[in-house]
Amino acid sequence: MANDWRSLIHLEPRAGWLNDPNGLCCFGGKYHVYFQFSPDSPSGAGRKCWGHFESSDDMKSFDYTGIVFEPDIPEDRSGVYSGCAVIHEGKMHIFYTGNVKLPGDYDYITAGREANQIHVVSSDGIHMGAKNIILRNSDYPKEMSCHVRDPKVWIEDGKWKMVLGARTLDDEGGILFYEANDPDDWHFVRFLTRKDFGYMWECPDLFDVEGKWFLGLSPQGVPHEEYKFQNVYSAGYFRYEDEDLKGEFEEFDMGFDFYAPQTFIDKNGDRLLIGWMGIGDIPYTNKTTELGWQHCLTLPRRLSVAPDGALLQTPVVDYNGGWGSLSDDAPEFPYAVKAEVSEGASFELSIGGAKISYSDNVAMLSFEDESGAGRTVRKAVINGLKDITVIADKSSLEIFYNGGRYVMSTRFYPDTQRPVIRAKGIDLFIRSINKTEVRGFE
Ligand code: FRU
Numbered sequence: 001m002a003n004d005w006r007s008l009i010h011l012e013p014r015a016g017w018l019n020d021p022n023g024l025c026c027f028g029g030k031y032h033v034y035f036q037f038s039p040d041s042p043s044g045a046g047r048k049c050w051g052h053f054e055s056s057d058d059m060k061s062f063d064y065t066g067i068v069f070e071p072d073i074p075e076d077r078s079g080v081y082s083g084c085a086v087i088h089e090g091k092m093h094i095f096y097t098g099n100v101k102l103p104g105d106y107d108y109i110t111a112g113r114e115a116n117q118i119h120v121v122s123s124d125g126i127h128m129g130a131k132n133i134i135l136r137n138s139d140y141p142k143e144m145s146c147h148v149r150d151p152k153v154w155i156e157d158g159k160w161k162m163v164l165g166a167r168t169l170d171d172e173g174g175i176l177f178y179e180a181n182d183p184d185d186w187h188f189v190r191f192l193t194r195k196d197f198g199y200m201w202e203c204p205d206l207f208d209v210e211g212k213w214f215l216g217l218s219p220q221g222v223p224h225e226e227y228k229f230q231n232v233y234s235a236g237y238f239r240y241e242d243e244d245l246k247g248e249f250e251e252f253d254m255g256f257d258f259y260a261p262q263t264f265i266d267k268n269g270d271r272l273l274i275g276w277m278g279i280g281d282i283p284y285t286n287k288t289t290e291l292g293w294q295h296c297l298t299l300p301r302r303l304s305v306a307p308d309g310a311l312l313q314t315p316v317v318d319y320n321g322g323w324g325s326l327s328d329d330a331p332e333f334p335y336a337v338k339a340e341v342s343e344g345a346s347f348e349l350s351i352g353g354a355k356i357s358y359s360d361n362v363a364m365l366s367f368e369d370e371s372g373a374g375r376t377v378r379k380a381v382i383n384g385l386k387d388i389t390v391i392a393d394k395s396s397l398e399i400f401y402n403g404g405r406y407v408m409s410t411r412f413y414p415d416t417q418r419p420v421i422r423a424k425g426i427d428l429f430i431r432s433i434n435k436t437e438v439r440g441f442e
């Protein structure tokens with residue numbers, strides 16, 4: 001059977017382009033998943049809006065409720081850019097960046113762009129109050145370029161706190177901290193960076209997991225290495241202690257398609273992360289574009305802290321039945337496959353044209369056929385691989401190594417709904433996953 005590449009467990013628009021997850025929260029007994037949405041074109045042209053999915057229970061089904069923000073005031077006329085939601089005293093407080101590109105002959109880095117931070121209050125996550133401008137270019141330190149965006153806000157000890165992604169006039173990426181007693185009245189606290197680590201930090205997220213703090217960010221301009229930072233832009237985190245960035249930057253995901261993640265707290269108090277299963281300016285393509293839509297979000301991933309202080313990501317999926325052995329028939333999407341890896345073992349696992357392999361402490365994801373749509377190879381050094389779990393949807397794979405200590409996500413476009421699974425060197429187990437129902441599309 002031909003594959004229409006429509007995701008069965010990943011949120012995606014019916015038509016148009018999706019990028020960053022925005023405003024993730026649990027509010028009024030529902031989960032809210034907003035996203036950067038260009039409804040006019042699958043290549044991202046036209047209006048940049050926020051689309052909205054909500055789930056009444058545990059994210060097993062969603063309703064698409066439509067566009068909640070579009071560029072309709074002078075301060076967001078070139079795009080309702082990324083932002084977040086904070087719940088306070090029974091209301092949802094949304095913060096986002098209004099992007100403005102002034103007409104003229106500008107570089108749009110040092111001049112010609114407004115970055116307006118905007119606050120909106122909502123009682124239900126669908127009907128939005130007035131757009132209130134809380135920060136403008138003149139409110140940022142004078143060393144900043146016009147690239148200041150993606151507010152992530154939280155409340156700590158009764159104080160409102162915000163981080164913003166920024167690019168300095170010297171092409172240094174970093175974050176700006178702001179604080180407020182009143183969410184409409186913010187003051188600047190400080191700028192934080194790591195030397196020689198990219199020219200722009202997008203989508204910062206300062207969050208705690210099991211009492212440890214982390215700064216998530218999506219840096220642009222970090223030099224490529226053989227086993228790290230292989231994508232055009234990266235996404236990962238530093239540890240955050242004593243108000244400073246500690247240790248090495250760890251990538252959240254080393255696959256071909258992952259960027260701009262955001263975290264939030266679920267109804268059990270756990271911290272979940274959802275990323276965009278896509279990246280801008282990639283040298284490969286997505287075959288759904290010809291069919292009218294492009295990109296999806298990753299599955300939610302529950303975060304915990306590994307013994308080495310790094311983050312572990314566990315996919316939140318609704319399994320159907322238990323683990324079983326592979327049969328001779330190729331399985332139907334969506335499903336998970338997993339294997340334990342014995343010490344020193346090498347293996348190869350392929351799902352259609354996607355090849356996942358491990359030998360000499362290097363994990364590789366590669367494509368040798370058209371199903372990768374131009375994707376070649378991604379590599380990660382994983383000393384002592386113990387286990388691997390792959391979540392497979394009709395046009396995506398999310399690969400979790402060592403309980404989610406390392407992750408690789410990729411889009412792929414097999415021409416059949418049932419690509420053949422082959423495994424060499426490991427015993428593979430398979431488990432079916434229930435589809436995520438999405439209502440509300442015409
Ligand atoms: C990240 C990003 C954000 C921006 C948004 C615009 O992918 O570039 O920095 O707010 O996308 O869609």
